[in-house]
Amino acid sequence: MELLLELFISFAAVGLVCVGGGYASMPLIQAEVIDKHGWLTLNEFIDIFTISQMTPGPIGINAATFVGSKVAGIPGSIAATTGFVFPSVIIVLSLGYLYYKYGNVGPIRGILNGLRPAVVALIASAGVNFILLAFWNKEKLPVDIGKTDMVAVLIFVLTWIALKKKVGTIKLLASSGVLGLILYMAVGMRP
């Protein structure tokens, strides 16, 4: 029960401060779930994030459900998901009220303008973590350049090129998965 409450509160905190959709929620979820509570490893977290991209539905809800379910089964997934949307219900309905009453949403605009660049920075810091784990299998700096996983770098570059050619996300991720399977088998390495 205590765990469910913690899940609910953690995700409510994320839902409260996450501005700008699914990607923005990732660093916040990471801070709560990995850094603060240690419910998941960075590896599991990135898997979740990847899978969330490929399954239907909003990415943030997908991630919350997955984390909740891994931590505390089905009740956990319900606690995490409802926690995530709980602050939104209150805030969005209040904004709707302001909108219908006054036609604008007042001081919250300044707050959101301050948060938008902050969110970019937070996603960037999650991006650094992703790179460290993908290329060096490490969660923190410093890294040994000599031990770079060249297969990972190759897949990264190929995905990047495909991305620039506007290949869809699912196709992109599925093919990078297949590529991983083939290349790691070919070089006989266990990631």
Place this chain on the structure above:
Amino acid sequence: MSDLRDAEKKLEKAVFKEEFSYWKLFISTFMISAFTVGGGFVIIPLLKSKFVDEYGWMNENESLDLVSIAQSAPGLVAANASIIMGYRMGGFRGTAVALLATILPPLVTLTIISYCYDAFASNPYVRMFLKGMQCGVTAILVNVVLDLVLKQWKKKLVLPLLIMAGTFAASYFFKINIMYIILVDAVIGLFLMKESKYD
């Protein structure tokens, strides 16, 4: 003047092409959430085309305003959109129905997937596949970050760039609790960034 026009637009009545029912609200939101890959920015246009163009439960301009509220409010864009559109179309009960329909499909799908994940993730071949996907998703994320940073950079405003650099340093190098960082950024925004150039 423009305020007046906005007010007029809002008074435009929605012309119902189909009778409103909570069941229809539920099932159409549910289907959209269940089969749309790609998150909020893909889901919103679908909700709009369903409720505005097909059912006529809201008029065009109002729906755009509601979407911009959903996008600017904290939380998930898709959930926010269903909360506020649900409210507009069916009051608090509409909110409850639309929100439930939005979160139910991913709740079921992802719970199932998470059980499979536990069973398969330790298999070495599955690991190779997942590792490949990790590299792919890293490329996608880095691309998103570069786009966002470039967008901020092009605005050529000092304050957002300072916030960006400060927030990155505070979170990555100094490991300050994200909630505190966000609180500080929100206060800066509240007092210094109300002008429309920061939008």
